[in-house]
Amino acid sequence: MSRHASRVTRHGSNRICVIEGDGIGHEVVPAAVEALRTVAPDLEFVPAEAGFECFEKRGVAIPEETWAAIDASDGILFGAISAPSEDVPGYEPVILTLRQRLRLYANLRPTVSPPLPDLRQGVDLLVVRENTEGLYVGREKSDGETAVAERVITRKASERIAHLAFTLARRRRRKVTIVHKANVLKETCGLFRETAFRVAEGFPDVEAGEMLVDAMAMWLAKAPERFDVVLTPNLFGDILSDEASVWGGGLGMAPSLNLGEGMALAEPVHGSAPDIAGEGVANPVAAILSGAMLLGIHLGREEEAKRIERAVWETLAAGYHTPDLPGEEEKVVNTERLGELVLARLEAGPWG
Amino acid sequence: MTLAERIIAAHAGRPVEPGEFVEVPVDFVLANDITAPLAIQAFRALGAKRVFDPARVALVPDHFTPSKDVKSAEQCRIMREFAREQRIAGYFEVGRGGIEHVLLPEAGLVLPGEIAVGADSHTCTYGALSAFATGMGSTDIAYALAKGKTWLRVPKTIRVELRGEPPPWVMGKDVVLHLIGEVGVSGANWCALEFGGDLEGIPLDDRLAIANMAVEAGATTGLFPPDEAVLEYIAGRARRPFTLLFPDPDAAYYEVIEIDLGELRPLVAQPHLPENVVPAEELGEVRIDQVVIGSCTGGRWRDLLVAAEILKGRKVHPEVRCLVIPGTQELHLRAVREGLAEVFLSAGAVLSTPTCGPCLGGHMGILAAGERAVSTTNRNFRGRMGHPESEVYLASPAVAAASAVLGRIASPEELMGRGKG
Numbered sequence: 001m002s003r004h005a006s007r008v009t010r011h012g013s014n015r016i017c018v019i020e021g022d023g024i025g026h027e028v029v030p031a032a033v034e035a036l037r038t039v040a041p042d043l044e045f046v047p048a049e050a051g052f053e054c055f056e057k058r059g060v061a062i063p064e065e066t067w068a069a070i071d072a073s074d075g076i077l078f079g080a081i082s083a084p085s086e087d088v089p090g091y092e093p094v095i096l097t098l099r100q101r102l103r104l105y106a107n108l109r110p111t112v113s114p115p116l117p118d119l120r121q122g123v124d125l126l127v128v129r130e131n132t133e134g135l136y137v138g139r140e141k142s143d144g145e146t147a148v149a150e151r152v153i154t155r156k157a158s159e160r161i162a163h164l165a166f167t168l169a170r171r172r173r174r175k176v177t178i179v180h181k182a183n184v185l186k187e188t189c190g191l192f193r194e195t196a197f198r199v200a201e202g203f204p205d206v207e208a209g210e211m212l213v214d215a216m217a218m219w220l221a222k223a224p225e226r227f228d229v230v231l232t233p234n235l236f237g238d239i240l241s242d243e244a245s246v247w248g249g250g251l252g253m254a255p256s257l258n259l260g261e262g263m264a265l266a267e268p269v270h271g272s273a274p275d276i277a278g279e280g281v282a283n284p285v286a287a288i289l290s291g292a293m294l295l296g297i298h299l300g301r302e303e304e305a306k307r308i309e310r311a312v313w314e315t316l317a318a319g320y321h322t323p324d325l326p327g328e329e330e331k332v333v334n335t336e337r338l339g340e341l342v343l344a345r346l347e348a349g350p351w352g
Numbered sequence: 353m354t355l356a357e358r359i360i361a362a363h364a365g366r367p368v369e370p371g372e373f374v375e376v377p378v379d380f381v382l383a384n385d386i387t388a389p390l391a392i393q394a395f396r397a398l399g400a401k402r403v404f405d406p407a408r409v410a411l412v413p414d415h416f417t418p419s420k421d422v423k424s425a426e427q428c429r430i431m432r433e434f435a436r437e438q439r440i441a442g443y444f445e446v447g448r449g450g451i452e453h454v455l456l457p458e459a460g461l462v463l464p465g466e467i468a469v470g471a472d473s474h475t476c477t478y479g480a481l482s483a484f485a486t487g488m489g490s491t492d493i494a495y496a497l498a499k500g501k502t503w504l505r506v507p508k509t510i511r512v513e514l515r516g517e518p519p520p521w522v523m524g525k526d527v528v529l530h531l532i533g534e535v536g537v538s539g540a541n542w543c544a545l546e547f548g549g550d551l552e553g554i555p556l557d558d559r560l561a562i563a564n565m566a567v568e569a570g571a572t573t574g575l576f577p578p579d580e581a582v583l584e585y586i587a588g589r590a591r592r593p594f595t596l597l598f599p600d601p602d603a604a605y606y607e608v609i610e611i612d613l614g615e616l617r618p619l620v621a622q623p624h625l626p627e628n629v630v631p632a633e634e635l636g637e638v639r640i641d642q643v644v645i646g647s648c649t650g651g652r653w654r655d656l657l658v659a660a661e662i663l664k665g666r667k668v669h670p671e672v673r674c675l676v677i678p679g680t681q682e683l684h685l686r687a688v689r690e691g692l693a694e695v696f697l698s699a700g701a702v703l704s705t706p707t708c709g710p711c712l713g714g715h716m717g718i719l720a721a722g723e724r725a726v727s728t729t730n731r732n733f734r735g736r737m738g739h740p741e742s743e744v745y746l747a748s749p750a751v752a753a754a755s756a757v758l759g760r761i762a763s764p765e766e767l768m769g770r771g772k773g
Contacts (some may be wrong), residue, residue: 040594234488317581336588337587337588340582340587340588341583341587341588343587343588344583344584344586344587344588344590345591346585347586347590347592347593348464348578348583348586348593348594348595348596349593349594349595349596
């Protein structure tokens with residue numbers, strides 16, 4: 001139970017499997033790799049293929065070598081995947097397959113107010129979303145007139161995600177908000193809520209509160225500063241984390257970490273963005289911060305992860321930004337340049 | 353501690369005080385086609401076999417290159433063969449390099465917080481990137497090449513407090529000429545100049561010109577603290593990690609000089625010393641024969657850009673030869689790509705491959721007896737650009753370009769007005 005959120009080392013050094021994926025994944029992931037390499041020179045990077053481009057080229061979305069590379073790694077740095085607009089026979093949804101097969105049970109989505117003009121300051125929250133069950137177990141049926149989806153909540157999965165949320169809260173402001181709809185969904189949400197509060201008893205130093213999901217949606221829009229760790233079942237977290245990301249400067253700024261036992265996959269929330277792919281203007285911040293989450297939360301190397309976050313924040317505070325972000329016209333830079341500017345700060349070490 | 357003391361202390365591993373002698377490891381060593389052959393000879397005489405670190409050495413053919421005669425070709429050969437033998441990464445062949453002090457910052461080879469020593473007096477240029485950098489003789493450089501260390505006398509520090517913002521046609525060159533005019537060519541002997549205050553309005557290329565001429569006030573080096581402009585310049589270039597060091601707020605300075613940037617005028621240094629500084633507009637009718645826009649002082653991108661802005665749509669005066677020499681191959685190519693080359697050539701200027709050439713009377717624009725030049729270079733000693741009876745006026749690229757058009761020494765404001773177009 002406590003293996004998560006602690007340092008994993010299968011080899012002398014940490015090995016990271018790098019999957020750029022499709023589209024702008026090829027553009028933003030290199031910036032993240034360079035940032036990780038600079039703060040943690042001992043890391044080993046193993047490139048691997050997966051995604052729709054890979055499927056078109058080789059007829060398989062996740063080739064065997066990629067699974068082998070993952071097996072030999074301590075974590076995955078992932079770019080983005082293109083989903084074909086039509087159903088393509090034989091193409092499996094890559095990220096879902098990885099999440100399932102690697103048992104990545106938690107989805108972590110932080111939102112921090114970035115130093116950008118016209119953005120609300122003071123938000124610093126982390127949505128901890130259960131990622132294996134709830135309405136997403138794929139048990140749906142329909143007779144044409146009535147469609148039914150089963151919502152599965154287990155004590156085991158609820159306990160695991162709650163334990164993670166409270167553990168992570170100890171490294172933050174020690175406050176967990178349990179989100180549910182137990183007033184209506186008495187059994188499923190009831191079990192989630194009850195289990196979470198039981199776990200909370202083991203963390204007397206962490207303040208445990210609760211909020212109905214509809215109220216949560218409102219407060220997240222109204223007073224996002226109130227929240228620290230937000231613990232949710234699968235569907236609620238899916239929705240609320242997107243809502244919260246507005247305070248973080250949008251999709252180009254939103255990192256995530258999918259966490260399992262001894263394995264994690266870091267992934268920017270944005271997609272492969274075929275509309276801007278190849279232009280070199282994608283925002284690499286989400287990918288770089290995802291890399292930092294992999295380093296800090298999964299590999300337990302918090303100092304190094306903080307250095308990356310600080311460098312990103314300082315670069316943005318100095319005004320440099322990709323076209324998706326607000327700011328001065330003359331400080332608009334492309335993907336590569338933003339990466340270079342972050343890297344220069346990392347190479348420079350701390351100011352003063 | 354001052355910035356110079358901080359950097360030296362970080363290398364010495366203990367606090368230091370002005371006046372004391374310390375042995376320090378060096379982060380970077382450089383020499384050129386004039387000084388390297390001597391250094392190589394001394395290196396052999398030391399019995400040394402390998403340089404201390406081939407990744408931290410640069411050998412740059414730039415002074416008499418492309419080789420102007422057999423003797424200079426032989427000098428280059430000695431250096432080239434040594435570079436190959438020692439597998440020195442920082443050897444930049446003609447056509448792929450440029451003037452050392454423009455080239456090495458551009459190549460990300462000298463970084464903040466470092467100590468760099470070079471067998472060239474204008475090594476102090478790197479102070480603009482917050483490196484403690486100073487010129488030395490070839491034998492000192494031979495020792496540094498072999499051992500990766502050197503000895504230094506910790507200099508006293510003169511703080512130069514810059515205030516306000518320079519007017520449109522006043523450049524870094526004017527700032528440093530003003531300073532040299534104030535303190536004199538030996539006024540900063542055994543001192544480090546530390547620039548501070550309102551640095552935001554001084555572009556990095558201008559800071560490089562300022563640090564470059566610290567030695568013309570006699571200073572060991574001229575240093576700027578690292579800031580956003582430095583980091584932006586280094587981003588994408590740095591070849592290794594570096595450290596940002598800053599002067600203590602309560603550092604003890606030997607002297608503090610304040611310069612009100614807003615009061616500065618476009619200046620020139622009259623023959624035959626860089627300290628003979630007067631505003632260009634006060635000179636009256638001084639006819640000229642040649643203009644040189646280039647060198648490790650005035651051959652960077654902003655220098656070319658400002659010169660092109662003035663020369664655009666104008667012609668070099670019929671009685672003047674104007675030489676434009678971009679500092680590096682990269683800048684030359686950029687000048688071609690961004691249309692500056694056409695501006696210079698249509699104006700009737702010569703556009704040359706990078707070389708130190710005329711600055712030290714080497715080649716590529718030597719003055720005859722009685723001839724007079726305005727030059728963006730750093731020294732106007734008697735005979736520096738040719739005949740002992742020739743004269744060199746030092747100035748910014750803006751003054752040089754305006755003078756090229758008017759055929760006499762002139763302030764750019766005369767052509768362009770006081771505002772910025």
